[in-house]
Amino acid sequence: MSIQHENPETKDVICPQKRIADLMHHAGNKFCADCGTPEPRWVSSSLGVFICIKCSGIHRSLGVHISKVLSLKLDEWTDEQVDALAKLGGNTLLNKKYEACLPSNIRKPKPHSSIEERSEFIRRKYEMQQFVDCDDNLSCPIIPSQGRSISLALAQSSTSYYNSFMDKKPSEKQQSKxxxxxxxxxxxxxxxxxxxxxxxxxxxxxxxxxxxxxxxxxxxxxxxxxxxxxxxxxxxxxxxxxxxxxxxxxxxxxxxxxxxxxxxxxxxxxxxxxxxxxxxxxxxxxxxxxxxxxxxxxxxxxxxxxxxxxxxxxxxxxxxxxxxxxxxxxxxxxxxxxxxxxxxxxxxxxxxxxxxxxxxxxxxxxxx
Structure with a gap:
């Protein structure tokens, strides 16, 4: 998936934004990695997946320690950032990793899926990494009847990143008025x-x-x-x-x-x-x-x-x-x-x- 530069003399001719556009047109990247929406305009630069606007909101709620979301068109990219993104492999390769042992009773979200459905799936996929390793997670312990309670627990856990910073505040600090x-x-x-x-x-x-x-x-x-x-x-x-x-x-x-x-x-x-x-x-x-x-x-x-x-x-x-x-x-x-x-x-x-x-x-x- 990496983009080859023609030679050192012409490297600056291929600007980062042009390279990003090339990555966007790779087959697997033409659809959101999490719900399949066409023409995703966002990417998790830390995970390497190309995602749609609705799924990007869920990724942001995970915290940047898990998923750092950038716009493919609104943000300014550097060559180093594009190199790092290209090395991650794109949607096709990454979905093989993060959905390696996706159970048959777990439905992947569709473009029309609700925020609740997206949130539960995305958190299991990236935050809990429950579908990653088939050898370690053969049973993939996800019980459909417990979906609501699991969703609540995962949703509450997403505040841990923010709280980790809040815990660093002095105990005597007053609430902002x-x-x-x-x-x-x-x-x-x-x-x-x-x-x-x-x-x-x-x-x-x-x-x-x-x-x-x-x-x-x-x-x-x-x-x-x-x-x-x-x-x-x-x-x-x-x-x-x-x-x-x-x-x-x-x-x-x-x-x-x-x-x-x-x-x-x-x-x-x-x-x-x-x-x-x-x-x-x-x-x-x-x-x-x-x-x-x-x-x-x-x-x-x-x-x-x-x-x-x-x-x-x-x-x-x-x-x-x-x-x-x-x-x-x-x-x-x-x-x-x-x-x-x-x-x-x-x-x-x-x-x-x-x-x-x-x-x-x-x-x-x-x-x-």
Whole structure:
């Protein structure tokens, strides 16, 4: 499956995006590895499987320690990433591995299958790896009558990745009381009761429908807290419901520039986007460096309104006004720019002595 470069002099002619397109057209990769939906536009770069938008939401809920999801078209790929993906072998080879002992009484999801069916199958396939080794799992201990209880147990286990980071927070750290966008959210007609319902609806990871994707560009941190002798090694965790992704660690820098884009699926009942900053320690627990919560509901509503409109020119759609009542460093603008709904956010980190974080949000429809 690997792509052969013509020679060292022409290697840069074959750009990573062109190589990705070539991989997409391999026979097995033309259909989602988990449900068979044609023309999958997403890939688990860690597992190597090409997947559809619906299955990608389940993969994200597994955590990046199991499945790191990237867009084949929206994300920027490097040659090294494409090399690693090609070496994994593609859908045909990987399904032979992960479905090697798939029992006859277990039905693989179809393109029309529900989120519940996808979630149960995908978790068994990758998280539990129950179908991998026929020699070790000849009986494949999956009892159909226990499907509901197994599904619940697997769904609850998906929070372990996020909790592993949350456990690193200091015991004295207080719950965040600051959420960006409350006033603006209410102006769009969202009630507090809806937010409570959102929390309840996301209690089972992967068991919800998704309304879109949010692309978060973690731009930079400013004047972050010192957690080592004179500096820190900061990284950022983004969490939306039961999905968590994180940036790379930047060594010895209190003003780090990540400029790193991460993608999360947006559940139907939209929870706040949680932002956590930590200092990476090699021989001890990572140190907490601040947090913030961002209400993305107004951004999603603006994106939905744009889809139903005929607007083509760039324009401002809304604004969060910075004040003493919120954590904004400056006004946060929701804008339409070249057909994309974006929002620039700069926040003061909470429950820490100092630090600011700059983010760029983009709402991506499921059709992309």
């Amino acid at each position: 600051h959420r960006i966008g409350n006033a603006f959210r209410n102006s769009w007609g969202r009630k507090d009761s809806e937010h409570k319902a959102a929390k309840k609806s996301t209690s089972l990871a992967g068991m919800v429908e998704f309304v879109g994707l949010i692309k978060v560009n973690v731009v930079k941190g400013t004047h972050l807290a010192i957690r080592d002798v004179m500096t820190s090694d900061p990284y950022v965790i983004l969490s939306l419901g039961h999905q968590s992704v994180k940036t790379r660690v930047i060594k010895s820098n209190l003003n780090p520039v990540w400029n790193e884009s991460l993608m999360l699926s947006i559940p139907e009942n939209i929870p706040p986007l949680k932002v956590l900053v930590y200092d990476k320690d090699t021989f001890s627990t990572d140190d907490f460096m601040g947090e913030a919560e961002i209400d993305i509901q107004p951004l999603v509503i603006a994106a939905k309104a744009y889809e139903k409109s005929n607007i083509n020119e760039s324009m401002q759609l809304g604004k969060f006004v910075a004040s003493n009542d919120n954590t904004l460093v400056r006004d946060g603008i929701i804008s339409l720019d070249e057909g994309k709904i974006k929002q620039e956010i700069s926040v003061r980190l909470q429950n820490i002595e100092r630090g600011e974080l700059e983010l760029e949000l983009e709402c991506v429809p499921l059709t992309q």
